[in-house]
Amino acid sequence: MNYGYCNQSLRINLSDHTIKKETLDSTFLKDYLGGRGLNARRLYEEVPPEVDPISKENKMFIGVGPLTGTLFPGAARVNFTAKSPQTNILGDSNTGGFLGPEIKFAGFDQIILEGKAEQLSYIFIKDGEAEIRSADHLKQLDTFKTQQKLKEEIGDNRVQIAAIGPAAENGVKFSGIFCNMVRAAARTGMGLVLASKNIKAIVVRGTMDLGAKEPDKFKKMIDDMDEEIKNHSEYETRTRLGTTQLVSSLNELGCLATRHFQTGYFEEADQVSGEYLEENYKQKEKGCFACTIPCSRFFEIKEGKYKGLKSEGPEFEGLAGFSSRVGLSDIEDALYGVDLCNRYGLDVITTSECIAFTMELYEKDILSSEEVDGLKPNFGNSEAVFKLIEKIKNREGFGDILADGVVSAAEKIGRDTKKFAMHVKGLEIFQADPRGIKGYGLGVAVATRGGDHLRSEPWFEFSEDAKEGKRRFGYPESAFRLEYKGKGRVVKFYEERCVLADCLEACKNTVVNMEIISFKEAAKLLNTLTEYEFTAEEIQKSAERIMNVERAYIVREGIRREDDTLPDRFLNEPLPEECGESAGSIVEIEPMLNEYYEARNWDMETGVPNIEKLEELGLHEIAEEFKNRDIIKIN
Amino acid sequence: MFDLKIVVEKIKGFCDLPMEVGDYFTVRGGKIEIPEGKHMCLWAMQSLMPVLPAKQREISEENDWIPHTKRFICPDPNGGVVFRIDRINPKTGKPVADKDKIPPRIQVNSEVCTGCRACETVCAFVHNQTFNGEKSRIKVEKNEIEGKDNPFVCRQCGDAPCIKACPVEALSRDPITNAILVNDDKCIGCYKCAEACPFDAITFNENDVALICDLCEGDIECVKRCPTDALKFDNKGGQS
Numbered sequence: 096m097n098y099g100y101c102n103q104s105l106r107i108n109l110s111d112h113t114i115k116k117e118t119l120d121s122t123f124l125k126d127y128l129g130g131r132g133l134n135a136r137r138l139y140e141e142v143p144p145e146v147d148p149i150s151k152e153n154k155m156f157i158g159v160g161p162l163t164g165t166l167f168p169g170a171a172r173v174n175f176t177a178k179s180p181q182t183n184i185l186g187d188s189n190t191g192g193f194l195g196p197e198i199k200f201a202g203f204d205q206i207i208l209e210g211k212a213e214q215l216s217y218i219f220i221k222d223g224e225a226e227i228r229s230a231d232h233l234k235q236l237d238t239f240k241t242q243q244k245l246k247e248e249i250g251d252n253r254v255q256i257a258a259i260g261p262a263a264e265n266g267v268k269f270s271g272i273f274c275n276m277v278r279a280a281a282r283t284g285m286g287l288v289l290a291s292k293n294i295k296a297i298v299v300r301g302t303m304d305l306g307a308k309e310p311d312k313f314k315k316m317i318d319d320m321d322e323e324i325k326n327h328s329e330y331e332t333r334t335r336l337g338t339t340q341l342v343s344s345l346n347e348l349g350c351l352a353t354r355h356f357q358t359g360y361f362e363e364a365d366q367v368s369g370e371y372l373e374e375n376y377k378q379k380e381k382g383c384f385a386c387t388i389p390c391s392r393f394f395e396i397k398e399g400k401y402k403g404l405k406s407e408g409p410e411f412e413g414l415a416g417f418s419s420r421v422g423l424s425d426i427e428d429a430l431y432g433v434d435l436c437n438r439y440g441l442d443v444i445t446t447s448e449c450i451a452f453t454m455e456l457y458e459k460d461i462l463s464s465e466e467v468d469g470l471k472p473n474f475g476n477s478e479a480v481f482k483l484i485e486k487i488k489n490r491e492g493f494g495d496i497l498a499d500g501v502v503s504a505a506e507k508i509g510r511d512t513k514k515f516a517m518h519v520k521g522l523e524i525f526q527a528d529p530r531g532i533k534g535y536g537l538g539v540a541v542a543t544r545g546g547d548h549l550r551s552e553p554w555f556e557f558s559e560d561a562k563e564g565k566r567r568f569g570y571p572e573s574a575f576r577l578e579y580k581g582k583g584r585v586v587k588f589y590e591e592r593c594v595l596a597d598c599l600e601a602c603k604n605t606v607v608n609m610e611i612i613s614f615k616e617a618a619k620l621l622n623t624l625t626e627y628e629f630t631a632e633e634i635q636k637s638a639e640r641i642m643n644v645e646r647a648y649i650v651r652e653g654i655r656r657e658d659d660t661l662p663d664r665f666l667n668e669p670l671p672e673e674c675g676e677s678a679g680s681i682v683e684i685e686p687m688l689n690e691y692y693e694a695r696n697w698d699m700e701t702g703v704p705n706i707e708k709l710e711e712l713g714l715h716e717i718a719e720e721f722k723n724r725d726i727i728k729i730n
Numbered sequence: 731m732f733d734l735k736i737v738v739e740k741i742k743g744f745c746d747l748p749m750e751v752g753d754y755f756t757v758r759g760g761k762i763e764i765p766e767g768k769h770m771c772l773w774a775m776q777s778l779m780p781v782l783p784a785k786q787r788e789i790s791e792e793n794d795w796i797p798h799t800k801r802f803i804c805p806d807p808n809g810g811v812v813f814r815i816d817r818i819n820p821k822t823g824k825p826v827a828d829k830d831k832i833p834p835r836i837q838v839n840s841e842v843c844t845g846c847r848a849c850e851t852v853c854a855f856v857h858n859q860t861f862n863g864e865k866s867r868i869k870v871e872k873n874e875i876e877g878k879d880n881p882f883v884c885r886q887c888g889d890a891p892c893i894k895a896c897p898v899e900a901l902s903r904d905p906i907t908n909a910i911l912v913n914d915d916k917c918i919g920c921y922k923c924a925e926a927c928p929f930d931a932i933t934f935n936e937n938d939v940a941l942i943c944d945l946c947e948g949d950i951e952c953v954k955r956c957p958t959d960a961l962k963f964d965n966k967g968g969q970s
Contacts, residue, residue, distance in 0.1 A: 164861050165861050166848075166855060200864075252871065307861075310859045314856070379841065379844070379877070380844050381877070382845065388957065389958065
């Protein structure tokens with residue numbers, strides 16, 4: 096019986112078809128915890144800077160954590176990690192659903208894909224064994240059909256599938272990996288990495304046992320946690336609306352990404368909100384594996400031009416991406432846009448940014464209609480939105496320019512359009528305006544995978560609890576979203592909480608936003624679940640180690656302090672009048688960055704982790720490599 | 731055979747006939763008697779009629795619904811006249827005490843099932859100390875395209891066809907919890923019980939031993955862990 100960990104990874108070489116099982120030793124597991132941590136460490140070791148992300152030298156690491164597949168509510172997650180073809184730095188994307196647990200039940204903590212298959216293939220993994228099968232018949236099938244067809248073909252409704260869509264096969268850089276139809280590891284182009292290896296899908300079935308070392312104690316902890324969750328102040332809203340609550344709440348704060356961040360207030364937010372979706376289209380609540388907070392939903396459009404459109408989802412990012420960000424005020428258009436992205440296998444955040452970027456350039460007369468294939472992409476033009484999604488998927492016409500992401504599009508268009516590209520380190524940012532949430536702004540600026548909020552989620556800045564702010568982070572201001580002081584420390588703290596969530600492979604709703612478990616409780620859980628002993632300090636240290644390995648990885652790829660910033664608009668253009676309390680705000684990034692580097696013990700000038708920090712975390716070989724590569728100068 | 735007294739217990743809407751609370755008629759053997767000077771609604775009576783002979787008879791099957799069902803309502807949606815059927819001992823002329831309520835059962839409402847499989851995980855864990863739902867006695871079938879999630883689990887049928895179908899008497903009913911119990915040593919893995927189960931609720935473990943819900947000796951873990959009311963354990967009808 097495996098307890099928490101399976102102590103085993105599966106290495107599949109797609110070029111020569113060798114399939115090996117490798118034992119994971121306790122030091123590696125304790126130092127890197129699981130999922131994201133295991134993957135980050137392997138990526139650092141096995142994918143050096145010279146590697147082209149879409150060459151066979153790139154590798155994909157698929158990691159699950161010690162809690163994945165257990166009773167822990169929402170421990171359903173799995174990380175896909177590789178060098179990103181979209182950003183050329185750390186590629187890492189995480190999804191929920193049911194795949195993660197199935198990998199554990201099949202006997203693995205990690206799956207490693209290397210090389211490249213000769214022809215389009217899928218991988219079938221069952222109970223400790225794997226084989227590579229032809230996927231010729233799945234060519235160009237959308238993500239839904241691919242998943243359905245594989246289920247039928249294998250004749251087992253309980254298999255779990257990760258699949259790519261036609262966008263990835265066509266070389267779109269922001270294509271993702273999709274599980275359970277719509278559960279997407281969409282960020283940083285992990286779909287394209289699979290496509291570049293000629294892998295259309297990974298199918299997993301696990302019927303092996305997975306237990307807890309001390310079942311009664313573990314069960315008791317879970318029962319207590321279930322209770323705590325049910326009594327949590329956020330429980331009701333989270334089950335009713337999930338992340339879609341953010342459309343109206345961010346709009347009220349004046350920081351909902353609207354018409355490509357030209358404002359933070361969308362006049363028609365009420366008609367595209369989570370509440371509106373719930374009232375008019377929601378059929379029922381949906382949840383990930385063994386989750387007691389069913390924050391997802393199944394919707395159906397029952398009449399009108401989209402009659403019959405139904406699916407799980409959408410989450411906030413898709414909903415706002417195809418409403419406020421591109422100016423669409425009909426929620427049905429937004430639902431259709433998200434559905435197209437899901438089926439084609441596209442990242443909704445990047446896709447919506449590419450389209451919103453095009454719209455702003457068009458409205459500012461920087462792009463002409465002819466350049467955009469005769470479309471008239473004004474904000475709010477749903478037809479243009481859908482046509483652009485289609486064109487991106489097919490890499491045709493103007494879609495080919497957008498299909499490499501917004502930075503590349505700005506470079507190709509020229510005309511000083513780079514300042515309109517809403518990205519950090521090549522990854523397009525989310526649907527909230529950093530000007531109204533400074534801590535999130537900092538988090539996005541320093542995120543190890545580029546412009547992304549899920550690396551830190553410093554929700555504490557909404558708490559408005561000055562006393563707690565002073566106690567926890569040294570400054571009362573840290574508890575207020577429009578203030579700066581203490582945000583460096585807040586972001587460091589929540590970055591490590593996010594690492595914890597991504598390594599245990601549990602949901603950030605519970606671990607980060609609801610703060611259901613601390614490092615101390617995580618240690619207690621792992622001590623009753625696994626065969627190893629953990630202390631709270633060790634886990635915190637491991638989280639910090641993982642942060643530093645990821646930072647070291649992107650530093651080795653050339654990232655420095657100047658890359659830890661936000662798009663021009665957020666630094667220079669104040670939010671307009673209609674944005675309520677957020678009106679007039681910009682982000683003053685530099686002081687927050689100083690505070691953050693100080694908290695991290697990274698070099699103030701370069702943003703490179705200091706030798707002492709690397710040594711303290713036991714990362715001697717990285718310190719050594721940094722000296723050899725002249726990344727750190729020795730006096 | 732019982733005699734019956736059918737009384738108007740309550741009027742939820744309005745009845746212009748009128749029927750009034752307390753009006754009644756009796757059934758003695760094959761005869762219907764209406765008190766002198768009184769009347770009885772034709773529509774209510776015709777809707778009650780089929781059930782009267784059944785209510786007159788003794789039924790030994792303890793889960794049968796007839797002995798526990800007392801109230802019928804007139805078919806006029808605006809009327810809502812509620813009739814209560816009391817069984818009368820023909821020798822003493824006194825009402826017969828009601829039987830105890832039917833035992834509670836697991837009730838499934840797939841309309842609100844989130845498909846999370848928390849029920850499977852906890853079932854497998856408390857019974858077999860494994861998180862893998864393969865060993866669970868409840869299994870959720872999911873259709874992700876249609877958004878349908880359907881938990882399959884034993885409903886503790888009164889007249890359990892699985893018990894009858896078992897050729898080796900491996901199945902029995904727990905007299906206290908009313909759960910169907912599997913004697914693992916006797917079960918020969920012939921699947922006859924699964925074929926007989928009207929709810930497709932029986933699966934088998936890797937040794938071909940039937941997996942049937944044992945109601946966790948009364949403290950039902952899957953019901954406790956269900957985040958919506960897709961699983962309930964009670965004896966009230968209707969879905970939430």
